[in-house]
Amino acid sequence: MWQTLDDFYWTYQSLIHGIGVNGILALSIYVVLAVGQLSLGQAAFMGVGAYTGALLTVKFGTPFAVSMAAAAAVPALIALVVGGPTLRLTGVYLAIATIGLGEITRIVFLNWDYAGGALGLSGIPEKGGVLAIYGTLAVVLIALILVARSRIGRAMEAMREDEAAAGVMGVNLPRYRMTALVVSSGLAGIAGCLSAHVSSFIGPNEYGFETAVTILSYALLGGIGSPVAPVLGAAILTLLPEVLRPLADFRLMVNGLIIVVAVLFMPRGILPWRIARTG
Amino acid sequence: MSASPLLAVEGLTRRFQGLVAVDSVDLAVREGTVHGLIGPNGAGKTTLFNMVSGVLAPSAGTVRLDGRALDGLAPYRRTALGLARTFQNIRIFSEMTVLENVMTGLHTRLSARLGILLRSPGFRAEERGAKARARDLLAFVGLSEAADLRAGALPYGDQRRLEIARALACEPRLLLLDEPAAGMNPAETHALLALLRRLRDERGLTLLLVEHDMPLVMSLCDRLTVLNFGRRIADGTPAEVRAHPAVIEAYLGAGTAQAGTAQGHPDAHPQGAVS
Numbered sequence: 165m166w167q168t169l170d171d172f173y174w175t176y177q178s179l180i181h182g183i184g185v186n187g188i189l190a191l192s193i194y195v196v197l198a199v200g201q202l203s204l205g206q207a208a209f210m211g212v213g214a215y216t217g218a219l220l221t222v223k224f225g226t227p228f229a230v231s232m233a234a235a236a237a238v239p240a241l242i243a244l245v246v247g248g249p250t251l252r253l254t255g256v257y258l259a260i261a262t263i264g265l266g267e268i269t270r271i272v273f274l275n276w277d278y279a280g281g282a283l284g285l286s287g288i289p290e291k292g293g294v295l296a297i298y299g300t301l302a303v304v305l306i307a308l309i310l311v312a313r314s315r316i317g318r319a320m321e322a323m324r325e326d327e328a329a330a331g332v333m334g335v336n337l338p339r340y341r342m343t344a345l346v347v348s349s350g351l352a353g354i355a356g357c358l359s360a361h362v363s364s365f366i367g368p369n370e371y372g373f374e375t376a377v378t379i380l381s382y383a384l385l386g387g388i389g390s391p392v393a394p395v396l397g398a399a400i401l402t403l404l405p406e407v408l409r410p411l412a413d414f415r416l417m418v419n420g421l422i423i424v425v426a427v428l429f430m431p432r433g434i435l436p437w438r439i440a441r442t443g
Numbered sequence: 444m445s446a447s448p449l450l451a452v453e454g455l456t457r458r459f460q461g462l463v464a465v466d467s468v469d470l471a472v473r474e475g476t477v478h479g480l481i482g483p484n485g486a487g488k489t490t491l492f493n494m495v496s497g498v499l500a501p502s503a504g505t506v507r508l509d510g511r512a513l514d515g516l517a518p519y520r521r522t523a524l525g526l527a528r529t530f531q532n533i534r535i536f537s538e539m540t541v542l543e544n545v546m547t548g549l550h551t552r553l554s555a556r557l558g559i560l561l562r563s564p565g566f567r568a569e570e571r572g573a574k575a576r577a578r579d580l581l582a583f584v585g586l587s588e589a590a591d592l593r594a595g596a597l598p599y600g601d602q603r604r605l606e607i608a609r610a611l612a613c614e615p616r617l618l619l620l621d622e623p624a625a626g627m628n629p630a631e632t633h634a635l636l637a638l639l640r641r642l643r644d645e646r647g648l649t650l651l652l653v654e655h656d657m658p659l660v661m662s663l664c665d666r667l668t669v670l671n672f673g674r675r676i677a678d679g680t681p682a683e684v685r686a687h688p689a690v691i692e693a694y695l696g697a698g699t700a701q702a703g704t705a706q707g708h709p710d711a712h713p714q715g716a717v718s
Contacts, residue, residue: 307560310559310560310562311559311560314555314559314566314570315546315549315550315553315555315559315570315573316559318539318543318546318547318550319547319550321536321538321539321543322536322539322547325536325537325538325539326534326536328498328518328534329530329534329535329536330536330547331497331498331517331518331519332496332497332498332518332519332522332527332528333519333522333547333548333550333609333613334518334519334522334523334548334550334551334613335519335547335550336517336519337517337519338517438538440540440543441539441540441543441546442542442543442546442570442574443559443562443566443567443570
């Protein structure tokens, strides 16, 4: 029995890590979407976290906890600086601005020789693993559920439904927008750091536009009625290509088809259930 | 008569490119009164409301609440100072429950932060209090039964009442109502009239309302201000305003004004400046 579990873990190790890491990324985009904003910068923030954590571990030998804390703090700080001018934008315009931010980040990593340039960073020691990944996911998920069921959760949903009306109800809109961006960036950074420390290698092209869209699709497929929904979306989208492996050449086609059909017929996501907003 | 008005609007102006939507309007609302803002469509009533509530920045002029200038303050700051409003086209949070809508209005009156994550006794007490307060307000507007329904599923008139309950949750000193009777049937309008009277008489609330339903305006308001093409054309008690030549002209068209005054109230002395 134990042997079977052990075999299973070693065979599917990267998939198990992937589901957890992507779950945290899904929660990071959820925080932004939950206040009615759209960001395509999550991949960049993830990259900043991955590089921050990996550089500290590899070059300075800092303890894992310190790398993690820095991997959350640096992207959060960048979000705080970048948020000032970009959060004047809303909707599609904010999305475009964050795409730009993502490209800038990618080009910086690509040309930063200290961080390995185009070759990326390799030989990152394995730390954390399943326990750290799923522990973080559980803590973040519970925290977001508790926040959702409070005056802050009510204010967030009000903003998503009708921003002007939420403002008139006394919600400090700029502050909520900024806090959401900062928290979501920190979460993306943590996810990046965790993933860097289980995959031993990171490169500048892992955190581009495509990754940003993938992260967004977790929330689109899962839904944003509750924090659980995007995590479910991430799990499905991470598992799907593996489950469909027997289809060989048709795999990616069917994968895409399933996503399109799900979004068309379940516009509120696979888990449309809406969390109560009272504590 | 109290010394200074609760709301004082002075020289308030808003230009949209070539159009002057509101043209140096003065308005004073005394505490504990219902003040009506009337005028034909496009007179600038909603624009004025948007400037008072901070949704729209004025091109010129000041708004004072109880002597304090509100210039440049974001809507949420004005809410904290005692201003609340409803919208012309209902803007409740339709996905949320009726109770949650009202609780959202309590936002500035609640302060839990860290306690939210720890589910501290302080947080739970505050949340219980908020729920009870929201239920009281729902009872006040007659929506107790609907507390746990999705707000968007309520009938039209109930949505209007919910919007009022939500605004009351902000604990305002001055409540701005933008066409509260719009789209209501006579029975609903009648119930609304009674509700608004109770707000003034039982709760001592000051109301400023935009409304097209003239019987409601005339029987409810203590004082009226009339706008036309962005300018104030009259100001006074309902009786004074009704007899004002400029008002009759604005509503019925030029040429009828003389006839109107000749027939009507020769002894009325409206204060409004006719420009």
